[in-house]
Amino acid sequence: MLISLDDYHPAADGVTADTAHFQRAIDDISAQGGGTLYVPPGPYLIGSLTLPANFTLHLAAGATLIASCRAEDYTTQTQSQAECSSRALLYAYGRKNITIEGKGRIDGNASAWFAAHADEMGYRLPLAQRPRILVLEACRQVTLQDFTIEQAPMWTIHLVSCEQVRISRLCVDNDLTMANTDALDIDSCRYVHISDSYFSAADDGICIKTTRKPTPLRGPAAHITITGTILRSNSCALKIGTETWDDIEDVVVTGCTIIDSNRGIGLLSRDGGRFRRLSFSHITFNCVYAPPVHWGKADPVFISVRPRHPEVTPGEIAWVQFSHLTGTTQGAINLHCETPGALHHISFDHVLIDQLPSEHPEQGWYDIRPPCNPANPTGMGLDNAWAINPATDRPWGVEAWPGGMPGLFAQGVSALSLSQIVIHRPDPLPPGWNPQLIVELS
Secondary structure (H helix, E strand, C coil): CEEEHHHHCCCCCCCCECHHHHHHHHHHHHHCCCEEEEECCEEEEECCEECCCCEEEEECCCEEEEECCCHHHCCCEEEEEECCEEEEEEEEECCEEEEEECCCEEECCHHHHECCCCCCCCCCCECCCCCEEEEEECCEEEEEECCEEECCCCCCEEEECCEEEEEECCEEECCCCCCCCCCEEEECCEEEEEECCEEEECCCCEEEEECCCCHHHCCCEEEEEEECCEEEECCCCEEEEEEECCCEEEEEEEEEEEEEECEEEEEEECCCCCEEEEEEEEEEEEECCCCCCCCCCCEEEEEEECCCCCCCCCCCEEEEEEEEEEEEECCCEEEEECCCCCEEEEEEEEEEEEECCCCCCCCCEEECCCCCCCCCCCCCCHHHHCCEECCCCEECCEEECCCCECCEEEECCEEEEEEEEEEECCCCCCCCECCCCEEEEC
16 A cells, blocks of 8 residues: 555645644554555654554655654653653554655754753753654564664664664764764664664764663664664764663674774673674774763774673673774774673784874873762762762773773783784874783783
8 A cells, every 4th residue: 555645735844743644644554454655755844653563654855854843742652761762753662564765864853952052071961851763662574774864862763672673775964962862773672684874973873782671672682783884973883882781692793984983893881781792894994082071082992891880790791703993093992891700702803003193182091981980879870971080080980091002902801812903003102102002901
């Protein structure tokens, strides 16, 4: 069944709400057992829409869905929560065979949800509750392809406990001054394939995680492949964690490019889930410093196991392979473990890096946030990411490199394998650089 939205006579002026026209068309398709809603060229202002099973939303070239800037237009309550967000623009729960496709775009209208200007930390203060753009929970056979999402005000695409997901030729391009606007969050999903896409955001580009959520949605993230994708982030271009309440395993990333990112690949275990069998290969990158509000210090690879909360032991990270990495960085590879024996069997081979000097004042420091703040160990919250350590005059977890910045730093790592590691450094070394290329501490 194919229905054109024109048959429902939307205003299509980008000013008058067309939410009811969309939902009525969607419901009519659902009543017929499924089909495709064709959205012709034009601007359409909408609030929350609920998607059914066996449904395709086709956005024609020139069609733009504009997210409402009114909180009351987001009536759909999601089961999961991201930061303080429990609302979504496009939503489905427990549905099968959902496709969003076409050359059209979705405009998240982000500027309506943030302060007009960034503060001295590079942070534009957001409203307390912002909607996510697309949230699919417990769905199967999901296809997202060809369309563009711009200017999301919160997490852009949040897939929660979904299976059999295919994402291809997708573009997410968010404002680099707006925090918490992750491009793609894969949360407790299985059998996911991502290819040939572009993700750019102030927060994480692609983030694989297992958040703490209602029991029916809990579970591991597993069997995920990412290939041929370009990533850009002021935070971490490709991150696993920090929310890791369940296991994450069998992830393969290959043939990707990371550009202008504060951190390239980040694996952060803070909660109880374990990371196992992760492979990263044939990846190019350039890592540069971002405003200090973002975690990271231009690290091409960052692996960290440390408690977020004193009563929760973080899961181990093991059997991780990096091969054929090449690029430029103003920081260093940083492997850091505070739980004895929890970071092991990590291998690097065929790594070629140009380590570049920078006038940035943070080049002598590394960033292992979020930690437990000894002064206020309450787990998630501002005390972990923002509070200042009076001993360093920097946030808890931002610390000076021991002996200066090396090319690769490893602390508390067991069974670390290094082969064919070439890191070009300035000669002579700038002040604050460690004369040792590789530093390993117990």
